[in-house]
Structures are given as structure tokens and as C-alpha cells.
Amino acid sequence: MAYTRAYACAPLTRLTRPAGLSDPSRTLEPVQELHDAPLAPLTTFRLGGPAHRLITATTDDEVIAAVREADDTGTPLLLIGGGSNLVIGDKGFAGTALVIATEGFALDGTRLELAAGEVWTDAVARTVEAGLAGIECLAGIPGSAGATPIQNVGAYGQEVASTITEVVAYDRLTRETVTIPNAECAFTYRHSRFKADPERYVVLRVRFELEDADGLSEPVKYAETARALGVEAGDRVPLAEARETVLKLRSGKGMVLDPEDHDTWSAGSFFTNPILTDEEFAVFHARVRERLGADAVPPAYPAADGHTKTSAAWLIDKAGFTKGYGSGPARISTKHTLALTNRGTATTEDLLTLAREVVAGVRDVFGVTLVNEPVTVGVSL
Numbered sequence: 001m002a003y004t005r006a007y008a009c010a011p012l013t014r015l016t017r018p019a020g021l022s023d024p025s026r027t028l029e030p031v032q033e034l035h036d037a038p039l040a041p042l043t044t045f046r047l048g049g050p051a052h053r054l055i056t057a058t059t060d061d062e063v064i065a066a067v068r069e070a071d072d073t074g075t076p077l078l079l080i081g082g083g084s085n086l087v088i089g090d091k092g093f094a095g096t097a098l099v100i101a102t103e104g105f106a107l108d109g110t111r112l113e114l115a116a117g118e119v120w121t122d123a124v125a126r127t128v129e130a131g132l133a134g135i136e137c138l139a140g141i142p143g144s145a146g147a148t149p150i151q152n153v154g155a156y157g158q159e160v161a162s163t164i165t166e167v168v169a170y171d172r173l174t175r176e177t178v179t180i181p182n183a184e185c186a187f188t189y190r191h192s193r194f195k196a197d198p199e200r201y202v203v204l205r206v207r208f209e210l211e212d213a214d215g216l217s218e219p220v221k222y223a224e225t226a227r228a229l230g231v232e233a234g235d236r237v238p239l240a241e242a243r244e245t246v247l248k249l250r251s252g253k254g255m256v257l258d259p260e261d262h263d264t265w266s267a268g269s270f271f272t273n274p275i276l277t278d279e280e281f282a283v284f285h286a287r288v289r290e291r292l293g294a295d296a297v298p299p300a301y302p303a304a305d306g307h308t309k310t311s312a313a314w315l316i317d318k319a320g321f322t323k324g325y326g327s328g329p330a331r332i333s334t335k336h337t338l339a340l341t342n343r344g345t346a347t348t349e350d351l352l353t354l355a356r357e358v359v360a361g362v363r364d365v366f367g368v369t370l371v372n373e374p375v376t377v378g379v380s381l
Contacts, residue, residue: 039088039097042080044142044257046265047348048088048377051078051097058101060115060204064170064177066098067202071172078377079202081117081144085151085267089378090348100146104205107132111165112208116146120153128239132210133218134163137225139243140250142257142268146203150194151373152187156246157221160208161187168205169194177204188304190272190373198375217242224249254335263333265342267374270355271312274368281308287366292318312370313338319365321358330354348379355381 037054040046057063070077076095080086104115105123107130114123124139137156138148147153148160149167166181186193194201211218216236220226226233228245250256254263276284281300288298299311316337317323325332329346331354333339340354359370359381372381 037097039080039092042097042099043083043086043088044265045087045267045342045348045351047090047342047346047351048086049090049092049348051093051095053096054099055096056099056101058103058117060102060177063098063100063102063116063202063204066096067170067172068175070096070098081147082119082142084141084143085147085374087267087348087351087372087374087376087379089376091378093377100144100202102204110210110212112210114145114206114208116144116203116205118145120145120148124243127210128243131212131215131239133213133216133239134158134208134210135160136217136239136242137222137246140247140256145206149185149187149192149203149206150198151190152192152195154190156225156249158218159187160206161185161192163208163210165207165209167194167203168207169201169203171201173200189275189309215239252335254333254339254341262343263335263339263341265344266333266339269312269338269373270340271316271338271358271370272373273309273312274315274370275303275307275309276368277307280368281310284310284366284368288318291365310368315362315366315368315370316358319358319362321361326354328354332358352379352381 034054035052036050038050039048055066057066067077078093078095078097080097080099100117102115102117104113105118105126106113110132112127120143121140123145124135128136135158137158138153141153141155149164152159152161154160164182166179167185168177168179171178184193186196194203213236215238217239219234219236220229220231221233223233225245228249229237229241231237247256254261255268256264258264285298288296299314301309303309313336321332321337323332323337324334328350329343330350331341331343333341340351342351355372363369
């Protein structure tokens, strides 16, 4: 991990446990820790102040030991994976930031196990190379494997909830490692048991059941993907073709990381798509007609519990926040209205000022309140 400046270093006690996962006894060996360590380079926004203390864990034992140490001492703890879903305040984090850098890709037939620190988009590529379907349309999503069940990551007609069989996590309440089956993960749109109770679980490993379809993808569900592939919804295509098409679509929206392209200095979609009750959707539809004309029809997709999902990107655009909106160092992407970007010199407060303007503008025009998708640390909208 490279940093742009030097900071004070001091010895850290690495805490590793014996074989019994619930055994609190530890053995000690010296490693390094960093103090006043910048967190911005560890996020895709390249924003945020320093952490009082930064350590990196490369094994599950090290992750658990570091978490236990923080809990035992009452130290605030920030978990960092790929940094693609974090908005850290300019003042930084007054506690221990733990980078989860564990490695592990194990494939047994159609069963896949990933360590939490595995780079997600690399893991997707490897499953495609192995001829297995189920996550090919999640290519190009930045971040680590351990974050996928927390957010129930999804795109282009797929979400991890449909392939995850179980999640192995450290339970900070019981101080044990637990295996949670899919049915108990409480997956919903961009949500899960882990996101609902963020202080309790630390994801260690994620297990999936994929499909061997003779080198073909899952049936294509997303209309934009089907059009790009030149097929009908429900058709299957070669896995590599599906992955490459998704990567092209994402790249065209600035959602594939590129250090040279400030349109990708973002957290991807900054807002989730609103899910509305029938009553809320009726009020919203009336506001749409009032704003855009009697024949205007907003995007509407079936959601759980009989609710309706609409498009955050559409709302933002129709409220007047078009691609490239903004004049400061934080602006809406020139490629996609859902992405708020750091143009290279922004601060977190610059980003939040823009986000608040968008939220207020959409609410004023359409009566819908957008909710941020990234996790905020030390700040809020």
C-alpha cells in the first residue's frame, strides 16, 4: 500500500487466535501500525481526512483479533474494504481504521468461496473464465467481495442475493464466528441484515452457488443489456460476451475505475432508486405531470410488497441536475447523473454540498427524498 507522505509509525501488537474461534486467548507478535494515516487514497472518491490509527489485516484471524482489540478498549472502529462505498469526513476518523485485505478464491464445482478482501471485479472475471454463470453482469463493480452481501450488490439484472448461499462473519455481540445462510441474511434491494446492524457483523467470507450452463450466461434480464447484446430478454449469451458488454456499458457511464478519468472518482451510484407505496407513487406521478406535462410517465418497476421502484437518475435529470452539473470541484459526472464526482481537488464538504443540493432539488420538484447509497463516516447529508 503506497502513500504520498510519511507518517509516524509505532509497533502494533498483532493479535492472532488459536484454532478455537470463540477462544479469546491470543498470541502476540510485533507488526507495524500507522498513525495519522490518510484515508483518501483508500477510497474511490479520494476524499477524507486521516485515521488516528491504520492497520491492515491479511487473514481472518488478524481481522477478528483487531476487531476484538477495538471492542475490548472501546476504540471506534472503521472497516475498509475496497473503499468504493465510503464518504469519509474531512476531519478523518478518530479511531482505528482496519483495512481488510484477506485473500482467498476457492472454486469447487459450481460452489465458490471468496475471502472478504478479494477484489470483486477480479473474482467475477475468474468465474467467467471458469465457465460459471450467476455474477457475470456484476463485472466492473469496484470494491471487495466482503461488501457485496452488506449492500446486496446488484446491476444489470443480477444481484448477489440470488447466488449467495451463506456468509461467514464475526459476530461482535457474541464474540463468535457465525455462518449465516441466505434465508437469514434478510436481503432486499440494496439492503441486508448486515447493513441493518452495521456495528454487529464483520464479514469474513462469502459463499456462492453458481450455474454451469455450458459457457452461457444466466438469462439476460435487463433491457439495456439485452439491447446492447442484440438479443431478447430471457436469452442466454456466451459468458465472456455478457461480461464484456456490461463492462462497456459501465465504462460509458464512468463506472469503471480509471485513475486518469475524474468521472470515475466517485462511489458509482450515489443514490438508491426510491421505492414508493401506491399512495406515494400516485402523489409523485401527479407532480411529474405537473412538471413535465399531462402525458409524462415516470419510470416504474415492480418492487417487493407491491411497491413501485422508480429511477433516481431520471429524477435527478428531470429536476434540472443534468450530466456535468456544478461549477466547483465536486460535480455530477459528465457520463451519468447518478454519480457525484471529485474533479481532483474536492473536499468531502464540497461533495456533500452538491449532494444536499440534489436531494433538496428533487424533493422540491417531485416530493421524493433521495437516500444516499455510500456509507458516511463522521458526516451526514
